Amino acid sequence: MATIPLGTFLFQRIHQLGIDNIVGCPGDFNMTLLDHIFNVEGLNWIGFCNELNAAYAADGYGRTRHGLPGVVVTTYGVGELSAINGVGGAFAEHVPLLHIVGTPARPEMEYKMWMHHTIPSSADFDNPDHHAYMRMSAPVRCCSALLDNVDTLASEIDRVLETIYHRSLPGYIFVPLDIVMAPVPVSKLETPVRLAVTNPDPEADDMLAIKILDAIYASKKPVILADILARRHMSRKLVMELVNQTKFPSFSTDLAKGFVDEDSPYFAGQYNGRLSLPGVAEAVEDSDLVLNIGPIISDSNTGGFTRFIDDKHLIILHPAYVKVFDERYDDVHFLPVLEKLMKRLDPSKLPAARSVESLNIGEPVEVKSAADISTSYFYRYIMSNFIKPYDNVFAESGTAQYGINDSKFPHSVNFTTQLYYSSIGFALPAALGACIAQREIEQQNLGPKGRVVLFEGDGSSMMTIQELATITRNGFCPTIFLINNSGYTIERAIHGPHARYNDICPDWKYLELFKTFGAPEDSYYCKKVSTRAELESLIESEEFKACDGKKARLIEVVMDKLDIPWRLSAQVKQMSEHTKKWFYDYSKKMGEEPREI
Amino acid sequence: MATIPLGTFLFQRIHQLGIDNIVGCPGDFNMTLLDHIFNVEGLNWIGFCNELNAAYAADGYGRTRHGLPGVVVTTYGVGELSAINGVGGAFAEHVPLLHIVGTPARPEMEYKMWMHHTIPSSADFDNPDHHAYMRMSAPVRCCSALLDNVDTLASEIDRVLETIYHRSLPGYIFVPLDIVMAPVPVSKLETPVRLAVTNPDPEADDMLAIKILDAIYASKKPVILADILARRHMSRKLVMELVNQTKFPSFSTDLAKGFVDEDSPYFAGQYNGRLSLPGVAEAVEDSDLVLNIGPIISDSNTGGFTRFIDDKHLIILHPAYVKVFDERYDDVHFLPVLEKLMKRLDPSKLPAARSVESLNIGEPVEVKSAADISTSYFYRYIMSNFIKPYDNVFAESGTAQYGINDSKFPHSVNFTTQLYYSSIGFALPAALGACIAQREIEQQNLGPKGRVVLFEGDGSSMMTIQELATITRNGFCPTIFLINNSGYTIERAIHGPHARYNDICPDWKYLELFKTFGAPEDSYYCKKVSTRAELESLIESEEFKACDGKKARLIEVVMDKLDIPWRLSAQVKQMSEHTKKWFYDYSKKMGEEPREI
The missing domain is CATH 3.40.50.970 (Thiamin diphosphate (ThDP)-binding fold, Pyr/PP domains)
Structure with missing residues (x-):
């Protein structure tokens, strides 16, 4: 059976996805692995000045290749932790990213050998804790694989790549030094990595699409509100088709600016709660059906929690769930549902859309500045x-x-x-x-x-x-x-x-x-x-x-x-008013003396 | 009862230790806290370009102020995680460091408000996980306090400061935004922070000191081997007194270079296993009593695991334990023991020391270089x-x-x-x-x-x-x-x-x-x-x-x-020979085909 070294397999597999560049910094636990980048024709190494910057770059790559993760390689501990804040940002904002970490060899970890780059366990200062770093990154990844079993190398790598793609979130692959040359059957390269976003029950997707379409057909003042997870989860083409076919007034958020083409006749503005341009909040919140695709409902993306959309008018398409008014379907990714919806969409049943002009959207405030360029x-x-x-x-x-x-x-x-x-x-x-x-x-x-x-x-x-x-x-x-x-x-x-x-x-x-x-x-x-x-x-x-x-x-x-x-x-004004009230109410609840904040 | 705001109390308390400078970067969850630095006369703020660098600087400060921690302030999540690798280094190498993190307000955390800088929980993409970052830094700190209870603010701060000092390791204080102005009784400033390294049972310290002294008196070829934790745990003055009074041949390690004065007549060299200068390993390993103070027995500090000191000749003084030949005393900090030992030391009972000259220590290898400056x-x-x-x-x-x-x-x-x-x-x-x-x-x-x-x-x-x-x-x-x-x-x-x-x-x-x-x-x-x-x-x-x-x-x-x-x-040669063998043995044990590493 023909085999290739794990290192070559890993990078070949990544390259098969269409990724031509790997970023990061060398370190003594990853250099033999890095050698294999150069064994893959068409794959290139881009060294960075430090690991945090490389992780940020992997994130920026993931935001540009739409679905494909940026791949950053660091060394155990020191490089790995330097990069962790960059990975955190990708996790928060649903960016696919693969962080490959070169670790000490399996025996060095199993026998708790006191290698450099380790930290002792807090409870046991006699031994290094070789798994501490893996625990530290757990909250900022959706999946990981420690490649410590020669029998499952290919399947573990594929599992991580597929999960990263499906969930559009960061994942980790930990490569022990002594596994780099482990043999992987060449034949494992023949089956393509399964890059697909699917739900377990296609019929349920269909049912949901119909339910949403019925709601759309029955609505009188529908709007589309597209947010950043719509971009992250590769639905831009579908969403723009939806906009163009429905002609509904369509909004982005501040996080998702530009996602709905701003030169489209149906683009009505950026909705950011009470902090939108005049007319925007009214248009969205007066709507009887807000089709909200991929929201992140965070303070700065909701005008400081002033997004007031009534649940009974709200349909949410989210990568973790779909919500139709008061019914919520968990563990349903919106993308297959939206695909079905677009296939079934019957333009003749659509309500007449309000024109953007009729919404009377206002202009930005002009702020004066002490400098000539404001x-x-x-x-x-x-x-x-x-x-x-x-x-x-x-x-x-x-x-x-x-x-x-x-x-x-x-x-x-x-x-x-x-x-x-x-x-x-x-x-x-x-x-x-x-x-x-x-x-x-x-x-x-x-x-x-x-x-x-x-x-x-x-x-x-x-x-x-x-x-x-x-x-x-x-x-x-x-x-x-x-x-x-x-x-x-x-x-x-x-x-x-x-x-x-x-x-x-x-x-x-x-x-x-x-x-x-x-x-x-x-x-x-x-x-x-x-x-x-x-x-x-x-x-x-x-x-x-x-x-x-x-x-x-x-x-x-x-x-x-x-x-x-x-x-x-x-x-700032909005948040400061809100927080003053929350802080006061909370400290009262805690039985504390009233105080200045 | 006169009170001051928590923020002022915190920085006043830090300043009372003798610390005049705080480093870090501002962020919207820490700025109201930073204001209080300027309320403390003699306390100064030094802004850094980024948080990792500030954490490194806090570490360097801690290595220089001998016992006092560097204090770094960051903002929740993004700044906090950027700094984490710097904190990891301090934890690994026993450097006191205080990382103060400005977090969202208590109600924002309790009600899981979707603030910026948060990450969702992996298991629950509906809600931010406000405690994820606190979990992430747990492996690199010896103690922490989340200041969420107005009744225990002063005692919690003191507990962290005292633990950092006692253990010479990093600790965290998390300051919610709404707690900065909480009142703390001014009187709490009157009791000094208890900066002391003590063991629970002073009599046991005495007993141990006597046991070690007896071993020293009975030895024929004793040596002192001082390592980096001796420096970190503030024993330099004591150790140099020990060197000068005993006149024993005394060694540092590569991590602790310069700890034993190199111009001392008793300084015999740096012991780094087989990779020391000629004569050093022989002198240490032939000794019948190696008094090893503060060791870190890591690969690069032991000549790639070629430190061969027989346990039956070895006394270890460590911040977490003391070991006298085959007897080990856990949770005993060496410093009080060493203090007792020095008080009881009777020079008349000491064995005659070998002279450094008699050890015939060799010279460094001269490496040629293609450049003029080698x-x-x-x-x-x-x-x-x-x-x-x-x-x-x-x-x-x-x-x-x-x-x-x-x-x-x-x-x-x-x-x-x-x-x-x-x-x-x-x-x-x-x-x-x-x-x-x-x-x-x-x-x-x-x-x-x-x-x-x-x-x-x-x-x-x-x-x-x-x-x-x-x-x-x-x-x-x-x-x-x-x-x-x-x-x-x-x-x-x-x-x-x-x-x-x-x-x-x-x-x-x-x-x-x-x-x-x-x-x-x-x-x-x-x-x-x-x-x-x-x-x-x-x-x-x-x-x-x-x-x-x-x-x-x-x-x-x-x-x-x-x-x-x-x-x-x-x-590199030493480690590469070792690792080849370990890797081979381990893969054999795992039933894997033999392979190139």
Whole structure:
């Protein structure tokens, strides 16, 4: 029986899915495994400066390859734990990600050998606890396999890959050092990995689709409300078909901006509870049928818990359940149901849709700024034109993720902001991960050319800045707008506008970063703009345009440190009013003396 | 009853210990807490570029303040998890560290409100799991307190501070947002925090001390073998008294280099199993009484498990137990025992000690290099003279931590290398933490002026490089030798000397880093040396000397990418022979076909 080493099998199997790049950092428990990447034709290794950044990039990759996980390899313990916050973000926001960890050999673990990179057990300082790290990542993964049995290597790997795909969540594969060369039958490569999202009972899916369609046919003022899990669980094509066939007023959320094409005649706005544009909340909440696909009902995605949709008008399509008014079906993934629904949809039975115009949606608030370039102006007037169809747009947690909602996107923008998990520093390496994915998409002729555009803050950039080096080292050409607003402006908006802890290291020479990080002179373009005239003339300049897709572009945009997007101010106000009340009620309940919060 | 807010109490209590600086990053769940730092006179906030770096710095602080923990504040989830690998290193190597996490308010947690920064429970995708992060850090802490009960705030804080001090390990305090202003009686500040290392039964300590002394008196060829937990658990003064009074040949380990003063007439070398200098292993292993204080018996600290000390000659003093030959006493901290022992020591009963000269300890191997500046030359001849008493020396995991063992240190060097946990990227922020601690030591007149000297690799520097900005922002003046050897040379030594995964981003302009990171021109001094002549003339130059303690100095030292310290080569050879055998035996035991590893 012909065999190949486990290491080669693992990476071959990953490559079979269409994944051409693996990211991470080497370490002595994973290097013999890394060797096998180079045994797989067409598979490439991209080394990162550190493991957290590599995990963020794997997340960004997963958000761009739609269904395929980013694959990050780290070494036992030290690298593994450095990456864990990146994995946490992918878990929170349903991004497929595979974290492969090279561990000590099986005998070293079984005999509790005191290897470096271990920690002792708290209860037993005589012995290292070789399983502690595996326990630590359990809350941020949907599945894992410790490859310690030579008889089940192939099936365990397939189980993890299939589960990651099906659930669109992170999974772990732990590879002991002594298993890398274990033989796996070559024939195991012949059966394809089963990449499918199915439910156990197709007839139940059908029944549910009919039930939902009946509700739709019977409705008078239906709306579609598409949220981020709809994007994560690969339903965009279906949802846009639904929008186009029903012509119902259709909404995204702030997490899912751009998911419903914003140039569609049926796109009515972003619903974010009471913090939406005027008219939006009314249109959604007055509806007698809200078809809510893939919601994450978190504070910042519901206008600070001001999403008021009556359950009796609400249908939820979720990867873990489907809910039709007061009936809930657990462990049903919405995707097969939506597929059936689209097949059965009879346009002649649909109610007449309200036109978007009839909803009278208002305009964003214009916020004045002490600086010439204001957030309002930048996103609403300049970026609405700058962003193109098929762009992969990343807005860092901070003012960018609130400000960008004033931009009107063209169709087919793949937008990411970590509005729920909100780990600052994420966006820069995640955008690099998107560069990797986008290159694969183009090389494999899977979709149109799309740029990577990043809106990054100065404070957040400092968290993960070294990966600028990885960008140019690998010839990627994203466009980075680095908002220099002298500190953590989002934090200033929330608390302590002038507090010292919201200041950051001053006077970074952002335009020198690429050069200092060793980028070849012709690999990047940097410019600083402090006025509207400078920004507008830059955007129109031949020099800037000529670099598009040819060089990494970093534009430092000077804004005022207290220029706070209106949505952010409103969110903070809303949450602060809510929390004051909750805190007071709760401390009363606990029998505590009333106090200032 | 006069009260102060919990936030103020917490930081006041920390400041009472003698801690003047808190490190970390702001986030919306910790900012109201951070405000209270500024309510405590003499307490200062040092913001970092990211949380992992801040945790590393807290570790470096703890290694320098000898007993006092570094205090790092992060925000819930995202910041907390980013820091976790730094905490893991402190846990592995017994460094006191306090990680304060600002969490959502109690009602938000109790009612499972879907706040940002949360993750859902794997088993219940309907609700966030507000306790997941607390579970994740459990394996890397010795104690924790979730401050959710207003009646026990002061006692819970004191319990954590006392346990951290007693166990010299990390602990966590979780501060819900709505508890920051809860009242704590001012009177609680009057009882000092009980910083003491005691055992439950002082008479048993006495009995043990006598037993050990009797063994010492009866021995013929005793040696002292001091390891890193002796330093971590504050026994240096006692151990040096023991060395000086007994005059026994005394050894450190590679983890504990410099702990026994290397200019002492009784210092005989570093014991690292078969990988020690010639004569060392014989001297230790032929001894009829090895007094082993504070061992970590990990692979790289035992010459790849070639520490062969017969149990019948071995006394171990450990923070979790004391072992006298075949008798083991659990839950006995060695420190009170050692104190008793020193009080009872009767020099007239001691056996005559062998002289160090009589042990015929050999010299380090000279390794040739393709570059003019070799590792052997650099550490043995140049750094032996450069390092001064009271210096805080950090050697990054990599060639530095192996090469530096060829340096002969003067007395009272506080040396750190993470030879056990080995998280690359640690050393730079840890050295910054030492700068913070050393400044406190000098300002509080607790000890002599001491420099911070860092030996950093190029690959590891990229992991955490942004904190150079924090160094100059706060006016610290460490000396950094940045070894530019074109990649992960320690990994090349272990596997894949020419593998692409051991290459790093090329052509960084190390001399431009401070400038690019906004350092004022007069705050730093940078120079690159590629030849011995350049290095020697630099070290002797007035310009370089004039900056000592006045500016941050960064010296880029060009070495060859395959210049591997002899100890590292020997370690790799030793481990590779061992592991081959273990792997083979284990796979045989598992009934697997024999295979290449």
